Amino acid sequence: MGTPANFKKHLLIPAIMGAALTYGALSLIDDDSLQREQITSLENRILDLELSLAQKEEELADARFFSAGAFGLASTSEPAPNLATNQQAAVAAPNTQSEHSANEQGSNVAVDSQQLLKDLVTLSDRDPRSFSEKANDLLARNASKENIAVVSKSVFDLAENPDVLPDYELQSLYQNQSNPDLQRVIAQVMSTRGDNGLLEKQIAKTQTSLSSENPAIRQQALVELGKTRYASAANAIVPLLQDSDTNVKLDALLALRATGNQSHVRLVETLVSHPDPAVSWLAKDVVNSLQNLSERARTQLASTDIVAELPVIAAP
Structure with missing residues (x-):
C-alpha cells in the first residue's frame, strides 16, 4: 500500500493541471458568457479532485488504524508514547477516584442526615422512644458535628410542637448533652416558649471565660x-x-x-x-x-x- 505522501502527490497533479487549464482558458476566451461557463466548469472539476483527495486520505487513515489494531503494531508515523504523560495519568487516576469517593461519601452523609431528621421528629409505633431518648442514643453512638447539627435542627423544628417535644424533655436533653451549640439551641427554643432560665444558665457558664488572662479565650x-x-x-x-x-x-x-x-x-x-x-x-x-x-x-x-x-x- 502506498504512503499518504504518494497519494497526495498523485492526486495533486490533476488539481494543478486543472488550475493551469483555468489560467489558459481565461487568456484565450474573450466572450464573457463563454468565459464564465468555462471557469465554472473548471472550478467544479478542481473541487471534485480535492474531495477525491480527502476521501483517499481518510480511507488510508482507516486502513492504518485497523491494521494496527489487528496486528498490535504502532504506525511508524505515530509519535512515541510520552512516558511522562502516562505517569501523570497514572498518578491522577487514584486522585480522581478518591475525589469521587469523597463526593459520594458526602452525598451519603447528606442523605443519612435527612433521614435522621425525619426519624427524630416522627413518632412511630415501631419506635416507642421519645425524641430526647432518640437524640441521646444517636449522640451516644456518634456525637459528630453533623449529628449535633441534625439534633439541633430537630429541636428547632419542634419548637412550636410541645406535644412531641415537651419542655421537660428539652430540660433533660440540655442536662445530658455538653455540646455548647446544642445546649444554646435548646435554651433558645425554651426562650421562644417564654422560659429564659436555660438561656440565663448558658450565659452565666460562658461569662466565666471573660475574665481569662488569655485574650483568645475572652474572644x-x-x-x-x-x-x-x-x-x-x-x-x-x-x-x-x-x-x-x-x-x-x-x-x-x-x-x-x-x-x-x-x-x-x-x-x-x-x-x-x-x-x-x-x-x-x-x-x-x-x-x-x-x-x-x-x-x-x-x-x-x-x-x-x-x-x-x-x-x-x-x-x-
Missing part, C-alpha cells in the same frame, strides 16, 4: 455570647468594650451588635471617637444598628434569632 467567649442573640448576654459583654486588647474590644462590639438593644447605645457611643479607626468605625455601625431597636428587643427570642446561629447540616 471565644464573646463569640459564644453573641450567638445567643439575647439581651442578657449584652449586659455581660459591655465591660469588654473597655478591654485593653483591641481585638477583644472589636469582638465585644460585634457581640453587642448581635445581642444588644437601644438601652446599650449610650455604652457604645464612647467608642465612636476612639483613636483606632477600626474601633471607631465599628462603634458607629453598632450604634446605628441598636438605636433602631426598642429597649424590650431581644429579651425573648424569636425563631429568626435561632436560625441565625443554627449549626449547618450538609446540603443533600
Whole structure:
C-alpha cells in the first residue's frame, strides 16, 4: 500500500493541471458568457479532485488504524508514547477516584442526615422512644458535628410542637448533652416558649471565660455570647468594650451588635471617637444598628434569632 505522501502527490497533479487549464482558458476566451461557463466548469472539476483527495486520505487513515489494531503494531508515523504523560495519568487516576469517593461519601452523609431528621421528629409505633431518648442514643453512638447539627435542627423544628417535644424533655436533653451549640439551641427554643432560665444558665457558664488572662479565650467567649442573640448576654459583654486588647474590644462590639438593644447605645457611643479607626468605625455601625431597636428587643427570642446561629447540616 502506498504512503499518504504518494497519494497526495498523485492526486495533486490533476488539481494543478486543472488550475493551469483555468489560467489558459481565461487568456484565450474573450466572450464573457463563454468565459464564465468555462471557469465554472473548471472550478467544479478542481473541487471534485480535492474531495477525491480527502476521501483517499481518510480511507488510508482507516486502513492504518485497523491494521494496527489487528496486528498490535504502532504506525511508524505515530509519535512515541510520552512516558511522562502516562505517569501523570497514572498518578491522577487514584486522585480522581478518591475525589469521587469523597463526593459520594458526602452525598451519603447528606442523605443519612435527612433521614435522621425525619426519624427524630416522627413518632412511630415501631419506635416507642421519645425524641430526647432518640437524640441521646444517636449522640451516644456518634456525637459528630453533623449529628449535633441534625439534633439541633430537630429541636428547632419542634419548637412550636410541645406535644412531641415537651419542655421537660428539652430540660433533660440540655442536662445530658455538653455540646455548647446544642445546649444554646435548646435554651433558645425554651426562650421562644417564654422560659429564659436555660438561656440565663448558658450565659452565666460562658461569662466565666471573660475574665481569662488569655485574650483568645475572652474572644471565644464573646463569640459564644453573641450567638445567643439575647439581651442578657449584652449586659455581660459591655465591660469588654473597655478591654485593653483591641481585638477583644472589636469582638465585644460585634457581640453587642448581635445581642444588644437601644438601652446599650449610650455604652457604645464612647467608642465612636476612639483613636483606632477600626474601633471607631465599628462603634458607629453598632450604634446605628441598636438605636433602631426598642429597649424590650431581644429579651425573648424569636425563631429568626435561632436560625441565625443554627449549626449547618450538609446540603443533600
